[in-house]
Amino acid sequence: MIEKPINNRAWLLVLPVLAFVLFSALLPMMTVVNYSLQDSMGANNFFWNGDAWFRDVLNPSTDIGARFFDALGRNLSFSFAALLIEVPLGIAIALCLPRGGWAVGPCLVLIALPMLIPWNVVGTIWQIFARADIGLFGAAVNGLGIPYNDTQNPVSAWITIVIIDVWHWTPLVILLSYAGLRAIPDAFYQAARIDAASRWAVFVNIELPKLQKVLVIAVLLRFMQTFMIYTEPFVVTGGGPGSATTFLSIDLVKIALGQVDLGNAAAMSLIYNLITITLCWIFYTIMTQLDRRRDA
Amino acid sequence: MFETIAKGWEEFATKFTWMAWTWETAIFFSFIASALVILTLLAVYRPETPRRGILGFPTTRGDRFFVTMLGAAYIHILWIGFGGGELWFALGISGLFGIAMFIFA
Numbered sequence: 001m002i003e004k005p006i007n008n009r010a011w012l013l014v015l016p017v018l019a020f021v022l023f024s025a026l027l028p029m030m031t032v033v034n035y036s037l038q039d040s041m042g043a044n045n046f047f048w049n050g051d052a053w054f055r056d057v058l059n060p061s062t063d064i065g066a067r068f069f070d071a072l073g074r075n076l077s078f079s080f081a082a083l084l085i086e087v088p089l090g091i092a093i094a095l096c097l098p099r100g101g102w103a104v105g106p107c108l109v110l111i112a113l114p115m116l117i118p119w120n121v122v123g124t125i126w127q128i129f130a131r132a133d134i135g136l137f138g139a140a141v142n143g144l145g146i147p148y149n150d151t152q153n154p155v156s157a158w159i160t161i162v163i164i165d166v167w168h169w170t171p172l173v174i175l176l177s178y179a180g181l182r183a184i185p186d187a188f189y190q191a192a193r194i195d196a197a198s199r200w201a202v203f204v205n206i207e208l209p210k211l212q213k214v215l216v217i218a219v220l221l222r223f224m225q226t227f228m229i230y231t232e233p234f235v236v237t238g239g240g241p242g243s244a245t246t247f248l249s250i251d252l253v254k255i256a257l258g259q260v261d262l263g264n265a266a267a268m269s270l271i272y273n274l275i276t277i278t279l280c281w282i283f284y285t286i287m288t289q290l291d292r293r294r295d296a
Numbered sequence: 297m298f299e300t301i302a303k304g305w306e307e308f309a310t311k312f313t314w315m316a317w318t319w320e321t322a323i324f325f326s327f328i329a330s331a332l333v334i335l336t337l338l339a340v341y342r343p344e345t346p347r348r349g350i351l352g353f354p355t356t357r358g359d360r361f362f363v364t365m366l367g368a369a370y371i372h373i374l375w376i377g378f379g380g381g382e383l384w385f386a387l388g389i390s391g392l393f394g395i396a397m398f399i400f401a
Contacts, residue, residue, distance in 0.1 A: 027315065030321070030325060031314070031315045031316065033321055033324070033325075034316040034317055034321050035316060037321060040316070044313050044314060046318075048318065054373075054376050055376055058373060058377040059377075059379075271373060274370070274373070277366070278366060289353050292354075
């Protein structure tokens with residue numbers, strides 16, 4: 001009998017990563033679960049509190065519950081607004097890009113540039129850019145006669161945060177769509193020309209269906225990233241004016257580190273985490289299923 | 297000999313007092329850990345092929361366990377959110393959900 005040349009010892013190489021994840025994610029996560037069921041008066045004294053924190057967070061008539069559901073609503077509306085702008089805009093720009101020749105490289109590099117800038121730098125840039133007195137954007141908009149002040153007016157603050165995200169991450173949608181468009185064989189376009197199909201018909205019947213896979217990736221990636229938004233509102237608006245741009249992550253930091261309200265913060269972060277895990281799982285499942293169907 | 301071991305354990309344990317362990321959460325995490333170990337052993341000694349059930353995509357035992365845990369979390373949250381009483385009922389519903397997942401998914 002021939003020994004099969006199978007050796008699973010390579011899995012041992014994963015051990016350092018496991019140790020790292022244990023200390024960077026699993027132990028803190030377990031601690032959060034422990035905190036969410038207990039009350040503390042400081043000095044490492046903990047008292048069993050059962051599900052009381054969860055009952056508070058999930059009850060909109062309590063103070064903390066109202067904050068949680070308001071922030072959750074803000075998160076969802078922000079993700080929705082960002083996706084509604086970024087996806088159509090990204091596809092439109094990808095369609096306008098040159099299909100070949102020397103211009104492709106410079107165009108793609110220029111478009112990819114915003115993605116290379118770290119979140120807090122983007123925030124700082126926009127904090128100054130959007131200022132109503134000295135910022136180029138803020139002063140220009142005010143000069144046009146449109147009242148705009150991202151630190152005093154909730155609508156201005158929201159528009160600023162959405163524009164930042166669109167500026168920062170539409171390039172991702174553009175690059176994905178561009179790659180998807182390039183993957184369409186010329187034969188499809190030739191067939192369309194023979195049928196004298198209009199530009200719109202080509203878009204709806206050839207390009208959009210062929211873009212489906214990359215668009216699924218783009219939508220889910222962007223949804224997850226916008227749902228976890230923290231840095232931009234933290235740097236630019238600080239969650240204000242009032243609590244207009246206080247998203248879940250910002251409120252969590254306020255509750256946990258500002259008010260040292262560990263139980264409520266732990267319960268809230270676990271529910272928030274559950275939503276993110278669900279989204280990641282849906283994302284992962286759809287991706288692997290699309291891959292499998294393509295292979296089949 | 298026994299004393300040094302006990303002392304060593306105590307020293308080790310005091311390093312983790314900040315984690316604020318309770319026996320309830322310890323049971324919860326032991327359950328998840330042992331489930332993962334059992335699923336791994338099953339995957340090694342009783343390999344399976346994924347099957348397609350009511351979820352519409354092929355699932356393995358691990359997938360069904362994950363969906364069960366995820367669903368259990370949502371069942372508990374909805375139970376609390378709609379002002380349900382004792383959490384034991386939510387746990388019971390989660391158990392039924394898990395059984396259904398392992399049979400039909």
